[in-house]
Amino acid sequence: MTAVTDRQKLQYITARAADARVNVELETEGMTLNIGPQHPATHGTLRIVARLDGEQVIAAEPVAGYMHRGYEKIAEVRTYAQVTTLVNRIDWLGSFANEVPFILAAERLMEVEAPPRAMWIRTILFEMSRIANLILFLGDMGVQLGAITPVFFAFRDREYVLDQIERVTGGRFHPNFDRIGGVKDDLPKGWLEDTKAVMEKVRSFCDEIEDLLMGSEVFQQRTRGIGIIPPDVALQYGLSGANARASGIDWDLRRDNCIGLAYPEVDWKVWTHPDGDSFARFWVRLQEVREASRIIDQLADGVPSGPIMAKVPRIIKVPAGEAWISTENPLGEMGYYVVSQGDLTPFRLKIRSASFNNISITPWLLRGVYVPDIVTILASLYFILGDIDR
């Protein structure tokens, strides 16, 4: 076909992709496939450099960084309120969830505790962002596999959740609602009742997805037994969230290390699945959406009355110290390590984002799989580029 030999291509890739740390052996067979930064299968600008032998992958390496925005550096020159508004944009689908661990870390440094009403409102919005995020995953997994209808249902029913978030915070996607010491505003009248109605819609959406997508034999054939992650390997690679729970690891920070949120007051369950394949990851997230809707129903019934802000000074100068807080975000375990030297801005902010560790397993996981299964596996691991690259 073309006059450029495989060897010349290898040299080109080696030279250009030095930063990708791709180990390219000088093979005379096999084709290097660049599932490049622009591709419908990757959630944004992720690049997977895969070496293929016919239909099977010999080696694959993800190349991230196409969306690096320098969050940790820019946080050093922004006040805490400004950082709160910026970190909304890390995991942009469940954006309230990004603010929570940061605010909790700052509150720990200031030794301030949010009043109970603020804690409950925070938890409700945290779970709503989880629902918004995971509903999109349920639809998106269908699209990656070729079923184009579920994603429309996902966007349609996600709008109700986003409308509720907009009614409280003013922003559908970037709420910017958490404050050190509490939350910004109180709930508008009638919001709790409407939220319960929205949760009914969310549950009916889950039933629809179960009938349309999960129960379909085609879907099961495409996902069962594909991309099996054993639990010990999952722990070695630092997988968290639903990816770990789908391999049978019973670990959920909302139950095991709950800080500053109202989960101990609610009766809920952690879902795990022993298989560890793509189907398990889909199934666990589906159950988590249902569980989140039930959590919100219980929370909505029992919001305590009281103030929504603790006493904090107008100009916030966080005392010197270090704090690490991680929470169970929709994508996995997200944590912030805040180092403060008593200024208006953090001295150093380290963000542990879930997707970065979640895709670290792709070289191990993608060996020997067929090319169509690459898409299935990436879709089931569910990462967001903003979360990987920050």
Next chain:
Amino acid sequence: MSDTPSSPRPKLPKPQLPGVLKGLGVTLRTAKETMFPDGLLRPPAPSRGAATVQYPHEKEEPAPRARGVITLVEDNCTACMLCARECPDWCIYIEAHKTLAPPRREGGKPRQVNALDRFDIDYSLCMYCGICVEVCPFEALFWSPEYEYSEPRIADLLHDKERLGEWFETVPDFEALEAGSEVKVKKVPR
């Protein structure tokens, strides 16, 4: 199978259709609900049954708290520069000069106040975070849910003092809050 959910769904024994047929049923039912939102006996009305809002022929009502555009009440502004300082994007441009205002009482001294020369918000930079509205101590900035102000030229997205003041009519009143709230609902100074 090990994936039996322990959710409170009733476990009635029902005949199991193969999954593919159930999937077909879901899509057909959605098509029917979209085409005949009033049931099969009435004429089809897909414009109502579909989830689509046909903008610009139909428009949705945004929530009262929706962050559409920021409006300025010039009389309240003292050019303290807090909003310009706190903005993460530095998209607020303020220029003011000191001037003498008439005394409050007869025979008193003239007061020194700041008079605004320029108060621009650059909406091409604005992140719609709301920090400026929140930190203003003098109730000079308010949110309005208006969103239809897109321009063909980016330079026209810089709203000056007059234009910012024009948005004030669209500012809704602050809503009543849920039961159990101890926050006093603020009033918009009209």
Next chain:
Amino acid sequence: MSAAVLGIELAYWQSTLIRVVAGLVAVLLLTGGVVYLYLFKFVSFMQSRLGPMEAGPYGSLQLLAEVGKWLQKEDIHTEDSDRLVFGLAPAVVLSSTFLMFVVIPAGPDLVIANLGTGVYYVLAVSALSVLGILMAGWASANKYALMGALRAGGQLIAYELPMVLAVLGVVIMAGSLNLQDIVAAQAGGEIFGFSGIGNPYVLTQFVAFAVFMIAVQAELTQTPFDMPIAESELVAGYQVEYSGIRFLVYFISEFATAVAFAAVASTLFLGGWALPTSWGLSAGVMNVVGPLVVATKAVLLVGVVFWVRFSFPRFREDQLQKLAWKVLIPIALANILVTAVFKVAF
């Protein structure tokens, strides 16, 4: 159309010309209608949205707008591509589609060429599109297009067999390969002495009908068998390097082939243009009503194809090959056996 229909004597070339032009117009109109109805509207309603609404009333002129858009695009080709093969490939695919319509009858006298081996001809000519796809994949000078084309070739050839075997059951029942005879046999037949609805073969050959429809879904490379087109590593498979009017040709041929296969299926299984003979309609009436009848039946079957297309995820290549070879072909063979036994016994 014979002299009986028009009442005047026509030379052979004149009647052929009229038939061909009328056939082309009918096919294109039907394809356009099907595209609007199913691709724009039905799928939108299934997804709880409205589809195109601005171009014309309720978006009915959207296809015209799309055609105009594709026509005015630049005709690009890759530098290494084989220009002649690259340009011919869409023509091969489109011609295989139009050749299928040559034998499909729309009335007692409304058929472009009433071949004695109509069924054989239709199935053979529908397989020509494989050649066009392979030509497209090779001539694109694109690794991924070639991979897509090879997968498509494998899939289409694999699913030819269940299609042929399913049709054999119908041929055994009708006793002829001629499509007009098959239609007549269905219209004039009776079920246990009841001739109210004739004897559409879908009732007795339901297994063959199911196998045929699944094979048609695969022949059209529609989901759940659309690995060649909506591939994981590529968005359009063998069509990826095509733009402008050449892509339009692929688009039209995809839907025209859907209509063609549906018309064949309705002729073989649903009775084609005929209403039951017991209803006592004369040949003259049927020459007018027949095209509408067969069009309705074909459009309904195309609806089923698209309904399935938008409801399912797609199979992996090896899974769909397994389905063809290990499931559909044995079922079709068993169907032939049973049909033959019953035909001889009763």
